[in-house]
Amino acid sequence: xNDWHPGSTPRRLGIYGGTFDPLHHGHLIAATEVRAVLGxxxxxxxxxxxxxHKRDLAITPAYQRxxxxxxxxxxxxxxxxxTLDLAPDRPAYTAELLARLRDVWGxxxxxxFVLGADALRDFxxxxxxxxxxxxxxxxxxxxxxxxxxxxxxxxAVPATAGRLHAVAIPLIDIASHDLRARxxxxxxxxxxxxxxxxxxxxxxGLYREDEHRSGAGTRNAGEREGR
Numbered sequence: 473x474n475d476w477h478p479g480s481t482p483r484r485l486g487i488y489g490g491t492f493d494p495l496h497h498g499h500l501i502a503a504t505e506v507r508a509v510l511g512x513x514x515x516x517x518x519x520x521x522x523x524x525h526k527r528d529l530a531i532t533p534a535y536q537r538x539x540x541x542x543x544x545x546x547x548x549x550x551x552x553x554x555t556l557d558l559a560p561d562r563p564a565y566t567a568e569l570l571a572r573l574r575d576v577w578g579x580x581x582x583x584x585f586v587l588g589a590d591a592l593r594d595f596x597x598x599x600x601x602x603x604x605x606x607x608x609x610x611x612x613x614x615x616x617x618x619x620x621x622x623x624x625x626x627x628a629v630p631a632t633a634g635r636l637h638a639v640a641i642p643l644i645d646i647a648s649h650d651l652r653a654r655x656x657x658x659x660x661x662x663x664x665x666x667x668x669x670x671x672x673x674x675x676x677g678l679y680r681e682d683e684h685r686s687g688a689g690t691r692n693a694g695e696r697e698g699r
Contacts (some may be wrong), residue, residue, distance in 0.1 A: 476516065476554045482580040486515035486611060487573065489557060489566075489586075491648070493532050494673060495540050496665045498646040500551075502613045505641040506586055507550050510611060515586070516552045517541050518569075521562055532678060534558045543668040565599040566699055570607035583608035584637070589618040591699075596628035598699030605631040612636060616643045655679035 478485055486506050492499065495517070503515040519537050531537075538555060545551040556562075556569075556576065563569040570583060585608040587595070592612050595601055604610075610632065612620060622636045651661050656679055661670055673679060 475556055476552050478514070478577050478581055480578060480580075482582070483513040484511060484582045484584065485577075486510070486512045486584045486586050487518060487570070487608065488515055489518045489520055489569075491531055492517065492519050492537050492541055493648050494537070494651060494665060494669060494678070495544050496646045496648060496651060496669075497663075498644050500544060500666070501644060502586065502639075502641050503551055504548075506584070506611045506613060506639050509639045510584060510637055512550075512584060514550055514552045516554050517545065518554050518557045520557050536672075536676060536678065540669045540672055543672055544666045546668070567598075567600040567603040567607065570604060574607065584611040585609070586611045586613065588613055589615045589620045592620065592622075592625060593618075594699065595625055595632075601629045601699075602631040605629060605635050609635045609637060611639055613639050613641050614643060616645045652679040656681060 486503065488499070488503055488506075490499070499517075503517070506512065507515045519534065519541060521534065522531055534555075538553065538558075541553050545553060556572070563572055566585065570585065573583065574581075585604065587610060589612055592610070595604075595610075598604060612622070614620065620638050622638060625636060626633050646664050651664060654661050655673060661673070665673070
């Protein structure tokens with residue numbers, strides 16, 4: 473199956489990465505708010521493979537995480553899915569991923585990399601943050617209890633000047649690791665994930681024995697290894 477492609481007409485695209493294990497309403501709210509506020513043509517969910525910084529974390533097989541995203545975004549034309557970051561030769565860093573997207577999709581699209589306010593604080597320490605900012609604008613979504621200091625980031629990484637976009641979203645504090653723990657404890661996750669995702673989790677028997685470390689998850693938008 474061919475991967476999603478935006479076509480040749482220049483478009484404004486959000487790139488939303490993470491393990492999405494599982495995808496939940498917090499992810500969907502962030503994606504739809506970013507799209508609306510920034511006037512994007514689409515926000516593309518890009519599930520990641522096994523991140524090197526999570527090698528001790530048992531992550532659900534990619535095909536199941538992909539299927540949950542497919543179920544969640546069905547009927548929402550402004551949301552899309554790309555499996556490019558699941559390829560065996562997947563880029564190790566965000567800068568490399570964005571460069572590959574420009575190679576595969578074409579250089580005329582305007583990219584917006586979605587990340588949480590908590591991840592933004594670490595952005596100056598990412599691999600090649602100047603190149604990340606040159607390849608994509610940064611769509612920074614609010615996180616509960618996390619202040620956004622865009623000026624401090626611009627001082628640390630001058631290439632971000634004029635390329636940081638703060639997006640206020642409803643602060644719904646849902647975390648994938650909490651959902652996995654709830655399923656393992658036979659507690660409900662209704663209304664925290666789409667009904668189709670909840671049904672898939674039950675049908676596939678996912679998370680019944682929570683092998684995931686309780687402190688890990690896909691809570692932060694734009695999470696990648698080594699950044």
